Amino acid sequence: NAGVMQNPRHLVRRRGQEARLRCSPMKGHSHVYWYRQLPEEGLKFMVYLQKENIIDESGMPKERFSAEFPKEGPSILRIQQVVRGDSAAYFCASSPPGHPSEVEKLFFGSGTQLSVL
Amino acid sequence: DAKTTQPTSMDCAEGRAANLPCNHSTISGNEYVYWYRQIHSQGPQYIIHGLKNNETNEMASLIITEDRKSSTLILPHATLRDTAVYYCIVRVASQGAQKLVFGQGTRLTINP
Numbered sequence: 001n002a003g004v005m006q007n008p009r010h011l012v013r014r015r016g017q018e019a020r021l022r023c024s025p026m027k028g029h030s031h032v033y034w035y036r037q038l039p040e041e042g043l044k045f046m047v048y049l050q051k052e053n054i055i056d057e058s059g060m061p062k063e064r065f066s067a068e069f070p071k072e073g074p075s076i077l078r079i080q081q082v083v084r085g086d087s088a089a090y091f092c093a094s095s096p097p098g099h100p101s102e103v104e105k106l107f108f109g110s111g112t113q114l115s116v117l
Numbered sequence: 118d119a120k121t122t123q124p125t126s127m128d129c130a131e132g133r134a135a136n137l138p139c140n141h142s143t144i145s146g147n148e149y150v151y152w153y154r155q156i157h158s159q160g161p162q163y164i165i166h167g168l169k170n171n172e173t174n175e176m177a178s179l180i181i182t183e184d185r186k187s188s189t190l191i192l193p194h195a196t197l198r199d200t201a202v203y204y205c206i207v208r209v210a211s212q213g214a215q216k217l218v219f220g221q222g223t224r225l226t227i228n229p
Contacts, residue, residue: 004160031214033214033215035219042204042219042220042221042222043161043219044219045215045216045217045218048213048215055213055215056213056215091160091161092160093160093161095214103213103214104166104214105151105163105166105214106161106163106214106217107163108159108160108161108162109160110158110159110160111158111159111160
């Protein structure tokens with residue numbers, strides 16, 4: 001039973017380019033969460049999605065960042081016009097179906113390390 | 118969510134028990150204590166959680182004081198692979214899992 005799969009593992013972009021990070025949740029999981037970890041800092045929540053719905057995007061920057069979790073395929077975190085400050089590790093997590101308050105634990109992927117030159 | 122306080126770093130000898138403390142003196146009655154760890158260059162891994170009773174699973178034991186103001190995560194026989202940053206998190210039971218707030222954690226080094 002494969003875990004949460006994230007790709008690419010490393011992504012290098014020049015300033016102004018777009019970055020697309022993909023996340024396939026564990027089999028049977030319908031909730032996806034994105035977190036960002038800046039160098040030497042803790043993980044910060046960005047967005048929580050269920051299939052075709054954004055449930056909580058309170059941690060998402062207001063501009064350039066977007067996320068989706070389509071009916072078919074992986075969840076995508078998209079960063080437009082990247083800047084050096086976007087360089088970070090981006091982690092995806094998933095959890096089984098159920099009310100958000102009933103989720104006991106998150107299963108994290110290995111992350112995508114984004115480097116902006 | 119209640120704020121947690123953990124030591125910045127700890128060392129432990131391989132094969133010995135690693136005891137990681139966490140203070141959460143402002144914890145509310147409906148807040149759980151969670152522990153996650155993050156091995157270098159990997160995503161966080163859930164370890165254990167509890168409300169007020171002590172808990173044990175295949176990875177660790179969680180001891181919560183009677184007043185719930187502090188807790189201790191115990192790795193009974195630490196191995197080199199347990200070297201990681203350990204996060205103690207409190208979370209309101211009724212809130213979604215995305216509300217986990219990861220602080221700076223304790224950097225645990227297991228020495229051979």
